[in-house]
Amino acid sequence: MGGLDEVGRDDAVRTAEPAGAAHDRHWAGGLRSALLCPALLLGLLLLVDRGIGDLTWWRAGVWTALAVLLFLVLFPARVTAGPGWLASRGLLHGRLVRTDRLRSVRWSDGISQRVVLRDALGGRVDVDARVLAANPHLWHRLSEDARTARELGFLVSGEAALRRLSERIDREAAADVFKVSGLE
Known part of the structure; x- marks a missing residue:
């Protein structure tokens, strides 16, 4: 999905999941x-x-x-990510954000903690933080693309939100390791 523009955004969400894309295992x-x-x-x-x-x-x-x-x-949203993009498909609509052109990342606290991603093309996706924490491939894809967006100068706000999300994912991964090894 290399050259998505605003017109092709909806079509990209509707298409079948490309080979090699990371998706929500749960x-x-x-x-x-x-x-x-x-x-x-x-x-x-x-x-x-x-x-x-x-x-x-x-x-x-x-x-x-x-x-x-x-x-x-x-009904859970189906989250899928590939090189340069992340899509969330709900029951009635889908949304796509270019993660290699992220403009901002915001942490939304509340009953369901969500990460709000916005790109330079006007795309916006809300992702449940638990989905990213439970799916290392999705998180890795987002993290790598956010780094690319930062290097290219697109990411203007959201460093703290990404750091907070990274710390949460690391904390949950460590807890899982301790639980599996019997050291909790």
């Missing part, structure tokens, strides 16, 4: 959970309504709508 598990939780909730609600004798088509429709809404909220 996405399939997140999708299973996003399907399982609403299905269990729907089954439980229908079972309870049936048990007390209040199950009607109208109530079943409301419970089904609630389960669909929960699925939409829980």
Whole structure:
């Protein structure tokens, strides 16, 4: 995806994942959970309504709508990265950022800690920090491209956010090593 411009940005997100691209290894598990939780909730609600004798088509429709809404909220974004780009594909839309032309990196605190990446072409992607921490290939790709953006003079803000993210990933990796080796 070497020469992406603003016009080709959406097409690049829609295309199949190129060979050699890093992707979120845990996405399939997140999708299973996003399907399982609403299905269990729907089954439980229908079972309870049936048990007390209040199950009607109208109530079943409301419970089904609630389960669909929960699925939409829980659906995980699929994060993929290759040389010079990072893409996040949700249920309804995809976004792409040129990581070799990063303009800023911002850490967004809140319930879900997110990393907000913006490029010189106006692209913007929000990535859950846990996805980068759980996928070393994604983090490595982003880190290398951020270094390139810094060397080329594109990266004007975000050094502290990248350092904070790097420290978090190193801390979690060290904890995993201690846990696996029995030294925790």
